[in-house]
Amino acid sequence: MSATRFLNFLTFRKETRKLRLLTVALSLYIRSLPSPPSSPTEPGGVSRASSWKRNGLGGGRHFYFLAVSVSGCGVMADSSRGPLARAILQQCLHARLQVKPPEPGAEAQWVEIQRGLIIYVCFFKGASEEIIPKMVNTLMNVKLSENEDGKYVSVLDLPGSLLIIPQATLGGKLKGRSMQYHANIEKDIGLELYSQFVLHCERELAANAKCFEAGAVVRHGTYGNRQVLKVDTNGPFTHMIEF
Numbered sequence: 001m002s003a004t005r006f007l008n009f010l011t012f013r014k015e016t017r018k019l020r021l022l023t024v025a026l027s028l029y030i031r032s033l034p035s036p037p038s039s040p041t042e043p044g045g046v047s048r049a050s051s052w053k054r055n056g057l058g059g060g061r062h063f064y065f066l067a068v069s070v071s072g073c074g075v076m077a078d079s080s081r082g083p084l085a086r087a088i089l090q091q092c093l094h095a096r097l098q099v100k101p102p103e104p105g106a107e108a109q110w111v112e113i114q115r116g117l118i119i120y121v122c123f124f125k126g127a128s129e130e131i132i133p134k135m136v137n138t139l140m141n142v143k144l145s146e147n148e149d150g151k152y153v154s155v156l157d158l159p160g161s162l163l164i165i166p167q168a169t170l171g172g173k174l175k176g177r178s179m180q181y182h183a184n185i186e187k188d189i190g191l192e193l194y195s196q197f198v199l200h201c202e203r204e205l206a207a208n209a210k211c212f213e214a215g216a217v218v219r220h221g222t223y224g225n226r227q228v229l230k231v232d233t234n235g236p237f238t239h240m241i242e243f
Helices: 003-031 129-141 187-208 209-214
Strands: 052-056 062-066 086-092 094-100 109-113 118-123 161-166 171-175 179-180 218-220 226-230 238-242
Touching: 052 109, 062 109, 086 129, 086 226, 094 238, 109 161, 109 218, 118 187, 129 187, 161 187, 187 209
Parallel strands: 118 161, 161 218
Antiparallel strands: 052 062, 086 118, 086 238, 094 109, 094 226, 171 179
């Protein structure tokens, strides 16, 4: 055996031993947990709610397996579960949304914003109020708004306004030549989550000094109704974020 092949063999043995030790340690840790977690996080801030799966094994016992990244030993999200919410963000210079169509003797009602972000939002089955703070924090702080210097900053640092639009069609899934929306949340629950989302955005914007001084506002559409949108934008700068 050459020296090179011998060194490669030793390296392989060393890495294999490390992997076996890690496997044993994880097995002992998992077996020490007799029941699934009831709290959203473990000590240290590790998410538990979405990383556990229940599997029935022999003898009527049940073990709970934790998805673990071998390279970093970090908890991974359960890939078998789809998103709980989806948002589309689009920067705008001016946007105007019709929230009530014209009627005999009455004109249409509109809401509008100047420079800022348009947020289209959709909730899926399984979503709850727990997801709202994370969504708002992410969407308000992601750097997707272009300022006068050509740099991308958050809508809070722009500072800019928000136009929030409920968009159930974001939950569509193509089947053949038709779209299906079976994953969308029930309408009454979706309305409650949408209302909470708007309320959290209003509070976040009002608490920001730059937005307050600039007169930034939050405007929103009506849930479950068809609406007309008119937008002026400085580029089709649009992104999708899932939660």
